[in-house]
Amino acid sequence: MxxxxxxxxxxxxxxxxxxxxxxxxxxxxxxxxxxxxxxxxxxxxxxxxxxxxxxxxxxxxxxxxxxxxxxxxLIDCHVHLAFDSQNLLKTVEEWTTNPAATRSRIKQWMQDSLSSGLVALRDGGDLYGFSLQTREAQKTGQLEGPKILSPGTALYKKGRYGHFLGPGIETLADAKDQIAALAEQKVDHIKIVVSGLVSFKEYGLVGKTQFTAEELRAIVDTAHRYGLPVMAHASSDEAVSTAISAGVDSVEHGYFVKDATLKQMAESQTAWLPTVAPLGNLLTAGHVPYPGANLDVIRRSYEGQLEAINKAVNYGVLLGIGTDAGANQVYHGKSYLDELKYYQKAGLSNEEILSAATSASAKIVGMHEAxxxxxxxxxxxxxxxxxxxxxxxxxxxxxxxxxx
Ligand SMILES: [Zn+2]
Structure with a gap:
């Protein structure tokens, strides 16, 4: 190469x-x-x-x-540079006990991403802001690889899902302070965790929506006042619809989204990154991610997502490619092609898929000159x-x- x-x-x-x-x-x-x-x-x-x-x-x-x-x-609109797809818990522990190990892995993953044809990565955040540090190291020439767009840390409600993504907030005032501090660090976007995770034990179950519509709107408005777009982790039809109404710029994951909400997404021109690989790659590997997880539940969720992607294209939703690289079995760089193939299974043509991977994703990450x-x-x-x-x-x- x-x-x-x-x-x-x-x-x-x-x-x-x-x-x-x-x-x-x-x-x-x-x-x-x-x-x-x-x-x-x-x-x-x-x-x-x-x-x-x-x-x-x-x-x-x-x-x-x-x-x-x-x-x-190619552009990946959703990665976590600080996460190891083979052992998330171990990496999270290492962030504090051996941060140098994380940094050297990130260096490798940047290489893996570049050699997989990726020229830009939009990160979804981590508790210590490793992706932001990587972006800075790249600026000073210490590190080569795809362009990184980083939110630093993510916003989530303390006590809910997201403790390894950011420091957590309790009140709206906390959220505003955190956004101000992130803007000061010149982050590229704000990442907010709107819902919890999808259950692999019980079909259709998603961790609670973390914010009311009013709270979310205030948070999104604050981010926009700083000129920062908002990427929102949201699964369950309710969480996705709330996020869209609040004016987020992109919905991440969006499992179990229903027709009316997909139409709402298209009308509001909210982008969607359906991240199929975190489900599909578990199925391909036959990997049960945690005790009690059920591959049939994962399969149903996966199949529902493919159907929703097909509908989204017909409704005119702005669809990009986001792998959630760093999630279990989703490898930095190497799994990008997996995500493209899931879109193929969803019924998209190769031209539609490659357009999503290039110009649509460039638009979503704000790189209008790519x-x-x-x-x-x-x-x-x-x-x-x-x-x-x-x-x-x-x-x-x-x-x-x-x-x-
Ligand atoms: Zn993510």
Whole structure:
């Protein structure tokens, strides 16, 4: 695999067999030249290497990828960089006893993510803000990898679900203070835990909704006043509907969401990250996550989620890709393709899936200059063999990555 970190002061000429420019473009362009100038895609032309470019740019770095199809880089809208998908409890303990171990694992996961074609990761938070620290370390050049968007810690109601995601709040005043402090740390978004977890013992059971509609609206308004979008962990139809009414920007998980609420989601243009992998990967592995958990219950919840995704597409919901990487059996980077395949099982076309993975996810994470391989956009793209629009498995082997 060839990885190139694009430098803003350098000129690049990339010759590629084919290019998929992203959502809305019809099929693949053939025999392409992509040029990058001042950290932006300058042009995408067909018809092979142009001599005028060669003559004009003596110092250009020329990259020849005649067998490769270039396409916009992939974006994961929901990860937890601080979580280990194989042993969450152990990592949580290690955050305090051996934080260096967590940091070195994160370094590995950043690599795993990049080599899986991911150019940006939106984190869902952790108690000690490891993802925010990682973002900062990246800024100073200590760490390479996908761009990280971090909420620092998450907001949740003390005594309810979420103790490893943030310090917890008791009152609305606490919430406002916490948002102010996070804004001070220049977080990229606010993560709020609206409901509890989905039960794997009893079908349809979800931990209690943590906030009233009024509380939630006040919290969302506060975040928006700081210019921060809100990603909301919400499962159960009631929690999802409450979150949408409160004006959150994206609903995370959203298990057991009903038709009317999906329509509400579409009308309000609230984004949805249905995170199928935390259920689907348990089923694939035949892994019973805790004593008493029942794989049949998980299977029913999983199947319901696939049905809801199918409906969401028909209703026009803005659907991105979020894996919840770090959850049990959901691996950083490697599990991204699993999530894409669940969308395939839900009945989406490969083009719909790849559009969700690129431009829709770019929109959801607020990276409006990513998601397409077109002039003026950021040089965040990947290369694979063959045609990923025909076969998603081409994404198993990422051959080329350009990132910033
Ligand atoms: Zn999560």
């Amino acid at each position: 060839k990885t190139i970190k694009i430098k803003p002061d350098k000129y690049y000429i990339i010759h590629a067999g084919q290019v998929w420019e992203g959502a809305g473009s019809s099929g693949l362009l053939q025999n392409c030249t992509v040029t990058i100038k001042k950290g932006r895609i300058e042009r995408v032309s067909t018809g092979g290497l142009k001599t005028e470019i060669n003559d004009a740019q003596h110092d250009a770095q020329v990259i020849r990828l005649p067998e490769i199809t270039l396409m916009p880089g 998601g397409h391989l077109k002039p003026g956009k950021l040089p965040l793209f990947i290369g694979v063999r063959g045609n990923p629009l025909q076969n998603l498995n081409q994404l198993k082997n990422i051959e080329f990555i350009a990132y910033i």
